[in-house]
Amino acid sequence: MTTPLNQSSRRKxxxxxxxxxxxxxxxxxxxxxxxxxSHEPVRVYSVEWEGRCRIVTGPSxxxxxxxxxxxxxxxxxxxxxxxxAFAMLWKGMAEVISVENGSYLTYxxxxxxxxxxxxxxxxxxxxxxxxxxxxxxxxxxxxxxRLLTNDRFPNNLVKFSRRNIFLRDENCxxxxxxxxxxxxxxxxxxxxxxxxxxTSWENIVAAxxxxxxxxxxxxxxxxxxxLRNEPVRPKRSPVLSHQIDSQKYACWKNFVR
Numbered sequence: 001m002t003t004p005l006n007q008s009s010r011r012k013x014x015x016x017x018x019x020x021x022x023x024x025x026x027x028x029x030x031x032x033x034x035x036x037x038s039h040e041p042v043r044v045y046s047v048e049w050e051g052r053c054r055i056v057t058g059p060s061x062x063x064x065x066x067x068x069x070x071x072x073x074x075x076x077x078x079x080x081x082x083x084x085a086f087a088m089l090w091k092g093m094a095e096v097i098s099v100e101n102g103s104y105l106t107y108x109x110x111x112x113x114x115x116x117x118x119x120x121x122x123x124x125x126x127x128x129x130x131x132x133x134x135x136x137x138x139x140x141x142x143x144x145x146r147l148l149t150n151d152r153f154p155n156n157l158v159k160f161s162r163r164n165i166f167l168r169d170e171n172c173x174x175x176x177x178x179x180x181x182x183x184x185x186x187x188x189x190x191x192x193x194x195x196x197x198x199t200s201w202e203n204i205v206a207a208x209x210x211x212x213x214x215x216x217x218x219x220x221x222x223x224x225x226x227l228r229n230e231p232v233r234p235k236r237s238p239v240l241s242h243q244i245d246s247q248k249y250a251c252w253k254n255f256v257r
Contacts, residue, residue, distance in 0.1 A: 062130035062141050066243060068252050070097065070146045074104075076255045077154045079239060082130065082141045089145065097144040099251045106146070116140040128248045143251050158234050162187060166206050167238035174205040175215065175225045184208065190231065192217045201233035 067085035069077050074097075088094040089109040096107040098115075107115060116139045119125060130141035158164060165187060172179050174188075188207035191197030194217050205227065207215070215223045234241070240256055243249040 062132045065130045065141050066239075066249070067142055068144045068240075068249075068255060069094070070144065070255060071150045071152060071154075072146065072148065073151070073153075074146065074255065075153055076240075076252070077147070077150070077152070079237075079243070080145075082132075085142065085145050086132075088147070089142075093149060094145040094147050096142040097146050098142070099144070099254055112142065113137060113139050128246075143249060144255065158237055160201060164234070164238045165201075165204055167242045168234050169206040169229070170242075172206065172228070173208040173211050174228045174231075175207055175211040175220070177228050178208060180208055186212045188212050188215065190227065191219060195219070202231055205229075205231050 063081065063083045063086075065082045066079040067082050069080050069085070071077050085094065086109075089096065089112070092108070096112045098105045098107065116131075117137065119140065120138060125131070132139055132141060163182070166182050166185055170179070171182060171185065173185065185206045186209055187204050188211075189197040189199070190203050190205060193199070197203050211225065215225055220227055236256070240252070244252045244256055
């Protein structure tokens with residue numbers, strides 16, 4: 001059973017990766033007066049949980065989690081990194097939206113910090129949540145924020161990119177059907193460029209290196225290779241579609257259609 005870390009043991013065993021004098025995830029803005037007056041460097045760490053005990057694991061990867069940003073009308077705009085979300089919360093540009101028992105509750109930075117500390121005290125922490133620990137407080141990474149000064153509506157045009165194509169095809173070769181890491185996949189023109197094939201959603205698929213070489217400059221029919229799925233333009237961001245199916249980002253379903 002892991003025991004809670006006391007203040008002295010935390011300082012002895014924590015990594016030495018100093019980010020800045022001030023809390024880095026709020027982009028240079030100190031979080032509390034005590035931190036503003038302190039000359040001690042501030043470090044940010046990720047926190048894992050074992051029962052009700054906090055385990056500091058090293059420089060925070062929780063800040064790399066995504067947060068869904070809504071406009072003032074509660075319409076999803078985009079996913080932003082947690083680091084940027086915390087910066088907007090501290091500056092008063094956004095508020096946390098928490099879905100609890102079918103209701104939407106809103107919190108500013110200070111209120112969200114109090115809620116986070118209360119949840120730690122009563123042991124109400126789930127495995128799929130992300131937590132960030134600074135010098136003298138621990139805070140939960142929110143899943144959804146609402147921008148208080150943003151009235152624009154999202155651009156439904158999905159960016160055509162290598163990453164989005166791989167996510168659309170679920171990292172599977174569209175010829176052999178095997179799943180690969182993204183660095184083991186390549187892009188293939190269904191109708192080769194030498195035959196007038198366009199570089200578009202409807203003519204590009206993910207393919208493993210072996211299948212891509214086998215197909216060469218031929219069409220799938222000429223190479224006697226069948227496409228697993230017809231390539232189409234996605235209706236929404238493949239990044240959102242990929243993440244929304246996980247338990248970690250399940251609450252996004254309340255805002256993303």
